Every structure is written in structure tokens, then in C-alpha cells.
Amino acid sequence: MQKTIAIATLIIALLVVNWSIYKKENLLENGEVVFLKLAPVDPRSLMQGDYMALRFAVANQIRTSLKEQGLMDSTEFNHESIDGLVYVQLDERSVASFVGIVAEGITKEAIANKSTALQFRLRKGRVKFATNAYFFEEGSGKKLATATYGKFRVNDDGELLLVALHDKNLKELG
Numbered sequence: 094m095q096k097t098i099a100i101a102t103l104i105i106a107l108l109v110v111n112w113s114i115y116k117k118e119n120l121l122e123n124g125e126v127v128f129l130k131l132a133p134v135d136p137r138s139l140m141q142g143d144y145m146a147l148r149f150a151v152a153n154q155i156r157t158s159l160k161e162q163g164l165m166d167s168t169e170f171n172h173e174s175i176d177g178l179v180y181v182q183l184d185e186r187s188v189a190s191f192v193g194i195v196a197e198g199i200t201k202e203a204i205a206n207k208s209t210a211l212q213f214r215l216r217k218g219r220v221k222f223a224t225n226a227y228f229f230e231e232g233s234g235k236k237l238a239t240a241t242y243g244k245f246r247v248n249d250d251g252e253l254l255l256v257a258l259h260d261k262n263l264k265e266l267g
Contacts, residue, residue: 120254124246127181127209127253128188128263129222131243144228145237145258152220154191155179155213162194165215175215178251183209186263188242212251223253229267237266 130150155177159165164175181189189209214221223245229237240258244265247253258266 117254120246120248120252124248125209126187127183127245127247128242128259129245131240143231143234144226146226147243149222151179151189151191155194155220158194177213178210179213181209181211210251211247211253224255227255227258240266
């Protein structure tokens with residue numbers, strides 16, 4: 094009996110992992126391309142290897158909008174965490190510019206009302222997207238220091254995956 098339960102648990106775990114991998118691969122292949130302007134920082138982590146901590150320019154606009162909606166002020170957060178959507182307008186090069194936010198209650202209807210919606214999270218006063226770090230091969234730091242944009246793929250639910258870093262002319266760095 095225990096052997097059957099262990100095998101069933103293993104099969105379920107493998108199915109869940111493979112489904113997650115399939116969804117991410119599908120997003121990388123079919124997701125809409127969106128470029129977000131970066132405000133990068135380049136710390137080094139001896140424990141994790143070389144990486145660039147990323148901040149996004151649109152995060153400042155999200156924080157301002159949250160303050161205007163009374164969901165946070167400069168000293169305290171009314172919510173420990175917020176999951177929301179930021180709506181962006183894409184120009185002809187797919188560079189995103191801030192339109193507005195829905196701070197809570199992500200719904201299909203909310204997503205359908207705007208052209209491109211991106212999921213964000215507010216945690217401990219910091220606006221986060223798909224990632225807040227870009228890991229790179231040792232010795233690539235100088236080249237990536239010129240990064241101006243992060244290239245993302247986004248699905249219909251606003252889920253984002255960082256694909257690459259690009260310079261000010263949208264040329265891929267890497």
C-alpha cells in the first residue's frame with residue numbers, strides 16, 4: 094500500500110513539474126514581446142555567482158499610483174503584500190509605457206479591458222515583476238552594464254518571463 098502511494102505521489106509530482114515546464118516553454122515561444130526600461134544595479138554575490146539586481150522604471154509609477162489610491166504611503170504599507178496588474182501601452186518597438194494599475198482582484202475581465210497587462214507584486218515596499226535579478230556568466234558584467242531594457246514574454250494572464258537584456262537601441266546583450 095505504501096509503495097502504491099509513493100509511486101502515485103511521484104507520478105503526480107512529475108506531472109505537475111512537466112506541466113509547469115510546458116507552460117513556461119509555451120510562454121517563451123508564443124508570449125507577446127514587451128520591453129521594460131531598466132534601472133539596473135550591479136552587485137556581486139560570491140555565493141550565487143555574478144548577477145545584476147534589476148529594478149524597473151515602471152515600478153516607480155506603480156508606487157506613485159498605489160500611493161494615489163491610498164494603498165500605501167511613504168512610511169507604512171496598508172497591505173503587507175499586493176498582487177496586481179499594471180497596464181502598459183506598447184510603442185512600435187514594443188517598449189512599454191505606464192497606463193494604470195489594478196492593485197487587487199486580478200480577473201479575466203480586468204485583463205481584457207486593456208491592451209497589455211503585466212502582473213506585479215508589492216512585497217515589503219518593493220514592486221517586483223517576474224524577476225529582480227539577471228544571472229550571467231562570469232566576465233560578462235561589463236557588457237551587460239550597458240543594459241537599458243529587459244525583454245520579456247508575457248501571456249494573456251499577464252505572467253512575465255525575462256528573456257534577455259538589451260541596450261538603448263534594443264540590441265540584445267549576451
